[in-house]
Amino acid sequence: xxxxxxxxxxxxxxxxxxxDLEVLERVRNIRREDMEKHWNPEFKIKIVxxxxxxxxxxxxxxxxxxxxxxxxxxxxxxxxxxxxxxxxATLINQFRVNCRNVWTFCEDEFADQDxxxxxxxxxxxxxxxxxxxxxxxxxxxxxxxxxxxxxxTTENYAYYSDLIDEAGNGGADVIYxxxxxxGHSCFIDPSPEYETETASxxxxxxxxxxxxxxxxxxxxxxxxxxxxxxxGDVFNVPPKAVTIGPRDLQHARLRFDFHCFTFxxxxxxxxxxxxxxxxxGPVTPLVPxxxxxxxxxNVYITEDMARPIESTLTGF
Numbered sequence: 001x002x003x004x005x006x007x008x009x010x011x012x013x014x015x016x017x018x019x020d021l022e023v024l025e026r027v028r029n030i031r032r033e034d035m036e037k038h039w040n041p042e043f044k045i046k047i048v049x050x051x052x053x054x055x056x057x058x059x060x061x062x063x064x065x066x067x068x069x070x071x072x073x074x075x076x077x078x079x080x081x082x083x084x085x086x087x088x089a090t091l092i093n094q095f096r097v098n099c100r101n102v103w104t105f106c107e108d109e110f111a112d113q114d115x116x117x118x119x120x121x122x123x124x125x126x127x128x129x130x131x132x133x134x135x136x137x138x139x140x141x142x143x144x145x146x147x148x149x150x151x152x153t154t155e156n157y158a159y160y161s162d163l164i165d166e167a168g169n170g171g172a173d174v175i176y177x178x179x180x181x182x183g184h185s186c187f188i189d190p191s192p193e194y195e196t197e198t199a200s201x202x203x204x205x206x207x208x209x210x211x212x213x214x215x216x217x218x219x220x221x222x223x224x225x226x227x228x229x230x231x232g233d234v235f236n237v238p239p240k241a242v243t244i245g246p247r248d249l250q251h252a253r254l255r256f257d258f259h260c261f262t263f264x265x266x267x268x269x270x271x272x273x274x275x276x277x278x279x280x281g282p283v284t285p286l287v288p289x290x291x292x293x294x295x296x297x298n299v300y301i302t303e304d305m306a307r308p309i310e311s312t313l314t315g316f
Contacts, residue, residue, distance in 0.1 A: 038279070042296040042297070181217040189288070190287070
């Protein structure tokens, strides 16, 4: 399908996974007053001023309850989110919450061109960020045992989903997540590996943790990440990643999804359109985040992300 303006017609770039222009135009024009509506009543959408406090409050409540009730809780976290994780650790220390029943899993990690997963010594790594911002900041007498704080390695990525299922009696209690520029959830990119090995949506949902080649848009997105310099240095972003899979999204009992990425000033964002497509577009492996629409989710959209998508030029 060709995009048509009065004086110009074009198709989206060929490398873009999703290309239905009628759908893109529909989600591009969703109004703020309609953004808390969804066909799935368990996919609950809320527009909020910011999302960091939402994640910290929910995670702290679950960790505190695991101590009070002496019950295991299994949480899957995104990275890097240094401010939120350090605030979470501060609350744990301040209220003397024992984390003996807490199991955490990092949801993804970078890998090199040969499939070697980034070690914990790599400061641009996601496991490094989580352990440095969260685990190491919890007082030693309150920390969970080290084997309960899980991160990806070259040795474990093929059965990482099994580790989550085993710890969580069939799946995680919560996955904290968002939507990437290529439409990914975690690092579940619409990559060639997925597209060639998956014949249907139902088969796609069964894919567990694995190694994959990052989509070019994911490379661009991560070049803005603070741990990698926040300078568009695409040459400094590893080409591959390991990630939990659609299977883990299906198995989790609840998902907390955050749509919040803007540049300083609040208006400019790479996420504003792809989040709309993932939330209100079709459920498809071409936009892996969209699988969450069928599941039980608490979805938080910041006011900046809810702004209309329109030209910023004036006088035309």
